[in-house]
Amino acid sequence: MRESEAPESRPYHHGDLRRALVEAACRLLEKEGAQALSLRAVAREAGVSPAAPYHHFKDKSELLDAVAHEGWEKLDLAFQAARDAHTSPPDRVRELGVAYVCFASQHPDLYRVMYDCSRDKADMPAHVLENEESAYRRVREVLISAGADPSDEIGLELATIACWCAAHGLAEMTSFKQFEPLKEALGGEEAFLRGVLAHVGVFAKGL
Amino acid sequence: MRESEAPESRPYHHGDLRRALVEAACRLLEKEGAQALSLRAVAREAGVSPAAPYHHFKDKSELLDAVAHEGWEKLDLAFQAARDAHTSPPDRVRELGVAYVCFASQHPDLYRVMYDCSRDKADMPAHVLENEESAYRRVREVLISAGADPSDEIGLELATIACWCAAHGLAEMTSFKQFEPLKEALGGEEAFLRGVLAHVGVFAKGL
DNA sequence: TGCGCTATCTTAGCGTTGTTCAAATAAGAA
């Protein structure tokens, strides 16, 4: 007989170890940073042996993929909030960019895992770039509603990619020490981010 | 007495092991990629014991810093060439960006080491951002000669950073598989890069 | 010349990592 409802009511050895591992990894990521995220440390944090994760993930990289997936979903929430908070299409373009870079600035280690996963495979997660409801498509749609010519498919694609590249570059560079005086002069990081994005065509004028 | 001029005339045990290690690291980087760049592998490639590098570099990261330094100097050469190949200021702005991203595309593993070093310390190498002859200053100068208002210091700074961010983002994303159809439609990677950069304000119109 | 000093390099070893494999364990089906 089971010992009368363990706190988390684990029907199996651990319940859902896969989920527990991803959560432990996220916890570690916030507490200790990205360079402390070893497979063994994650197993330790989840209270399980070093070999246990291999029954749920083929690789360390596959666990990181799952963490990254979690990250993209959180980013998607921020995206939705930014879009819903503004009605004017040009505002929406700008605020989408700001939301993106702010997310990266607030979760630097998570963002690093997210992009390192993509970079290693030269491949973005399908639901980010390809889906109908993907973040990429969302940017594209907002660009159209802000005045971009929907019949110029190639131009539209290039503009969307330019958006994304500028946001990603800024996301990785905004923490550089050299920019701190400028941030202070502008009254905070967000003003700095807005200032930089304003010099990227698509963010500046919606086309 | 010395044994009559050994091939490389090594006055000491190895001659200049520091330099030899950096060169071995660069060789490994091209042959095996960035994830194969362990300290022990570098020592092996240089024909020396695993502990030898520690007399020339405090850390593994300090060796990588030296490799990155080498990379920034190579990039600087490409920058100079791009600037000297064009006379019209707007052309120069554009070609600087293209040269930057092309360099990253041609030496992806080196570029990765270069940026990972900066990212880990949230700090760009001094000679890249701060010096008078730095790449950053070079972009700034070209922006001014292309029509940017030199009295608007903050605006100029923001525009330069926007340049840099877009170039960096594109450099890291240009290898993504999802962009391949678009590259083909445009007739090659360079056309793709130019197309994307054309949607970044500073690259597009020099301001 | 010979002696010591110091920088350089090696050998050996520690603790950690990613990964594999055989054995142990528990859940569900018969």
Added chain:
DNA sequence: TTCTTATTTGAACAACGCTAAGATAGCGCA
């Protein structure tokens, strides 16, 4: 119950970054 399967463990391997102690080679100075 017993069999089967999914899950977890424990032990081990190779490779890693790094350290400490000893060997070696070049240099200055008597």
